[in-house]
Amino acid sequence: MPRAAERTLVSPAWVQDHLDAPDVRILDATWVMPASGRDPRAEYEAAHIPGAVFFDIDAVARAGAPKPHTVPPPDVFASACRALGLGSHHHIVVYDRHAGAMAAARAWWLFQLFGHAEVSVLDGGWDAWVAAGGVQDATPVVPRPRAFTARLCHPWLADADQVEKALGDGRRTVIDARSAGRFNSTEPEPWDSPRGGRMPGSVNVPFGDLMTGPHGAFSAPEALRETFARAGVDLARPLIASCGTGVTACVIALGAWLAGARDIAVYDGSWFEWSRDLSRPVIG
Template sequence: MSGTTEPLVEPGQLAAELARPDPPTLLDVRWRLTGPPGRDDYAAGHLPAAVFVDLDTALCGPPGAAGRHPLPDPAALQAALRAAGVRADHPVVVYDGGDGMAAARAWWTLRWAGHRPVRLLHGGFPAWVAAGLPVTTEPPAPTPGDVTVVPGALPVLDANAAARLAAADTGTLLDVRAAPRYRGETEPIDPVAGHLPGAVNLPAPEYVADGRFPAAAVLRERFAAAGVAPDAPVGAYCGSGVTAAQAVLALHLAGRPDAALYVGSWSEWVADPGRPVATGATPGG
């Protein structure tokens, strides 16, 4: 299983793998933007042997000028992953509460950190329960892992690179937030409403529904309709790089493993009042 790189695993397949002598490492990354803490959900019931890993404190750096969910410090990430039992080249499966966003950010973070054999449980914890598979409240005692974090295995956009991609004649920067936020009509979280000039709006529900992804051909059609060309650069951003990580996962499924994540996303962009902001339904505002 060390060579497993497919992004998704279904509950039944995962259950079969967990019954083997050397099963995948399970990470429970349930999280909600406005709470309550995912650890409460974990305590109420989780997959057997799953270890809870907090997205805010273990998989991301502290919020600030780089955004609400910036890249983690590599040494801190390595320590957190080792504490959770992540081993070098050993399969990892991440899951969340079903919408697939936190799990996608965990998937992306491990891939960015150089750990290739990581998959997302398709449909998350609800899909596991719906399949009639076992749940426990017993906390595991993982053997410490030996994974080494080597940052940079997936492409990342900083603010300047995101601006260049959005303004380029070839290439597409996707804004995957809800359309009213893109248009600048409302902004429930960050201090400024609008979008990066030149970015194209493709709200997440147009390529993923209830945490489940359509077939690769369908994804390719939806991204193409948004202006994503097969041989041109593509990147994605959202409010703080969580929903956009799910977009990058969808792009991987559509055959675009070169898709870049603007990790800081809108929360970083508007932290600098000198950066331009567009409003309205079109990329240029």
Template structure:
């Protein structure tokens, strides 16, 4: 199974016993939409709801952090996923949050695919929807944490100035430069020094499908990112940074994600901050 699958392909695979479809729609706090409620109102047949808020480290003061391995295995298994299953992820969110769920699975050694265009494209094509939540038999999944895909604050701070790994920030230019004030209390504005700014929206066509790999490369290179060199992706809270990681995956280059991202870095009085353009 390719890392990016089409709606046509998925429609032809519906009902196959080894196929698991997960809806990873997520919205920012304060956004006037209810991800779970929308899932209940209509989703791709056979899909289960992958709750990014629930499937997170509840011991961390930071939002949506990667959970412990045993918790992740239990919660993914509760969605019916077992070893050997083909997992397809999609969303119906402007932040393309299925990429975050994909990175989470990858971080635990589990392969998955993204549905190109997500639920919006599926619905635009008049494909079937299902309401409510159907019962599912629990699965058993083996997790193998891949620490190479995750970075902590200390790891990012230790690498500043060394130029071994490139920092690429997926937030909007206004947030990156500090022109837009952060709404979270106690959070500074700006970005991690030395970061490039490549907004996550840059990777998509107007219909929400992913750009061709040639264009993905140009999006990154136009902002000074060397695709062949190691990358650490960042954003506000580790959600949209996964778009950068997936884009590089499509180009054949694994990248790491700083899970705490600006919510952690910007709130720490001891970290260096920068404002203005890259």
């Protein structure tokens, strides 16, 4: 069974109390859709939590892959972590400044995938930090390389064949994190996907439905369980999360973990890959 840090979510107060802890490292993992016009790295450089380094999910990815931010090989992930000053002994805290914890959830999942369970997410992200009066620092951070080992933990990851098998035999529930409009093919896909719609047999839990607290904080565990239940999701069964490109699927994975699920995989290819493979079934 996969494991994760005891403190999956941490508060701004917890981060403030641990800013100088030698075993804690903070990451700004902000990512936005390309069409947004925003520059997450520039925003980080203008103001960040003291000591935080910038974790770019598009850079810490498989080179040359057709899909953005595709899971990298373990050695690439480990090399990126070392360069950011992240050691295998560190407790890593991730935040972002978009939708509470969008790419932060992706970073959380990546560390789980590569065997580093000591990772937490700042609940409510940057907005919660600022609202709590947290210090906004523009001092450049020059990390000292540390030793980091990455090993792929396969239960956290699913491929297209595993998804299609789950859709066929019903032994795993496939959850789609996209909006209801995209799921039902009434809204356009933002990634030039050749087909809209959904995977037959999948269920829709828009990722934002899990983050209803202040500043996009996650809902309480009981509310999360109720949200999943309304969509027909049994958290005691194995789950596979999907979305557009594998980012908000990780919000589903994190939300399900907070709600008590422990058998959770993310389909990294998500709709970007599925819609381009014309052999895969689609409704819509």
